[in-house]
Amino acid sequence: MITMDKTDISFFKDGLRLDGRRADELRPVKIEVGILERADGSCYIEMGGNKVIAAVYGPREVHPRHLQDVTRAIVRYRYNMASFSVEERKRPGPDRRSYELSKVSREALEPVILTSFFPRSVIDVFVEVLQADAGTRTAGINAAAVALADAGIPMKSMISSCAAGKVADTIVLDPMKEEDNFGQADLPIAMTPNGNITLMQMDGGLSPAEFHEAVEMAMRGARDIYELQRKALVDKYSQLAGEPEKVEVHACD
């Protein structure tokens, strides 16, 4: 296998990144709502080369019973990668990384879900990565939020997720594969549309000032993704209703 040496790549050429983007540009996003029949809610998302499906089942009965909470629904999130989703075939089944991702992703969504409406039940979120291209956890959370809405789960707001990174001492939005592997820092976040952060992780090296810049940039990216999630949901409804809906962007503050 030919490995890339950090020093071999120049991440910027004429101010543009390896895939032609500017520093603050998102990769192309495609969102499809309600693509599965068995699931109560579902969403397929493409972000760059990421292809991710999220499905929601629930609220439904909890098995095993001892996990029940008499006052609220419990939320479960399972992030899983298909064997063929990465360059070197991955052995099926969860690993330590997927357990961690599942936990923080669940904690990114749970704050806005009205779990008290459904005592003694479970809301299951399943995310399958069909093709990975850096940023699968953010794609998963974005798809999961749409799937939860599609399933009719009551939520205080949507959740949108995006990452920022640092490459060649420059803060960039939505790092791609090479930037993620050979860059200097990676900072995924998730937030409500009005800027309350529900997921934040960082690895690499950032000065406090760089951190500021990265967070601001990631939040702007998340806000753009929110508009796309909202549009996908509204368009889907209009499709079902058969009447063209005038889309007024009526987002929460």
Add this chain to the structure above:
Amino acid sequence: MDRKVVVPGDLLSEDAKRSGEGTYIKDGSVYSLLYGLANYRDKINVIPLAGKYVPAPGDNVIGVVKDITFSNWIVDMNSPYDGLLHISEFPKRIESDEMSKHLRIGSSIMTQVKDVDPTMKVELTLNDRKLGLIKTGRVIEISHTRVPRLIGKGGSMISMLKKEVNCNIFVGQNGRIWISGGADDTDLALKTIALIDKEAHTNGLTDRIVDFLKTEKGARS
């Protein structure tokens, strides 16, 4: 603008008094909890497209027996919550060991929700003449979110349908519907309900249903 597609978190009004179903209040403003259609009247209600049926006292439901304990039938209602039909709520006095003789696993029943406690323990009853074991006819399932439209304001839609198709119809709030009548009549009832299910959220549905029934019945005779 009296109806609009909304997603969770959308700002609906700055007047907290207008908060209706499917909404919440924060800092004096009203926001949507759901993905669905916001209906702007005195109160703003958000009607979802999807969601699970949550039993409420007084609801008529059609359930399927899934288990039998010493004194209860456990009933599946197509909900996150099962119903408990206690032996004392059976219209006849029967012994515990006779329970499966009267209602066995897989039996469908027209029942009513008697009570729901804060932990969502749901108690059902069969103590009413219009309730009981389903022996004939057809049971179909639609999304429970469509049931209000099927019933109509003050029951107008369902009464009209019952009359026009000449069938017995029991509408479960959980989306399960029992229809009993002649073969052709039942088919027409099913087709009409399927149409209401598909177009529940559109305007002018009542008129379209009236027309549909007229055309179909005309074609038959």
Add this chain to the structure above:
Amino acid sequence: MTNVISEIKKDFIYNLLIKGERVDGRTFDQYREISIERNVIQKAEGSALVKLGSSQVLVGVKMQPGEPFADSPNRGVIITNAELVPLASPNFEPGPPNEVGIELARVVDRGVRESKAVDLEALCIVPGKQVWIVFIDVHILDDCGNILDAASLGAIAALLCTKVPASRFGLGEDYILPIRDIPIATTAIEFSDVLMFDPSVDEEAIANTKLTVITTASGNICGMQKSGTGMLKPEQAYRIIDIACEKAREIREKFLEA
């Protein structure tokens, strides 16, 4: 979870059946609408998304050099796995494949292996030391009935567009994996002496017996699996085989012949 199929539903299916009808209006030997999209996962060496009615199955093929099995030192290796992931059905639980998932993978594998669709000798790189390993990974996305036939279709469709990634491993140029046959699995259930092909979810739930027949392009049978707790008469098996050959030919011609 939701395995309670009510008597009402059972009766309804039965009442239609004795009139020669199915719930969705199909004839007993009719397949639902099929669509096959190839190369949906560019990172995989080959891939296919199969839709059979509302059932959806994604199959990915990955290849890498590896050691041959001790008892076949000059032959490539095929490893087939199926993930019945919980997002595809309320009845699938997270965890390693259970007996149903393992059976599905092994039947899909049987079709590929016994039809000799892949020339394993041609996958030898260094005799006794290095051969190509072909991973066929079935990922169920939506179980609306008969995911076995969909998975089997997905496997051969993915193989048909697989490119051997030789250049990645310094083993020459990439080339299309040569495929020598097109095995197709056809599944039927038996209920009340009636045979129904391509069962829907409800039909699967009421049936006690299922028979899958895998046929090759020349019309021979290369694999078979009876599953379920019911019994089958030989005449029923012969009838299923006849129809299976016909159906497989139709599907092969329509979708998979290049």
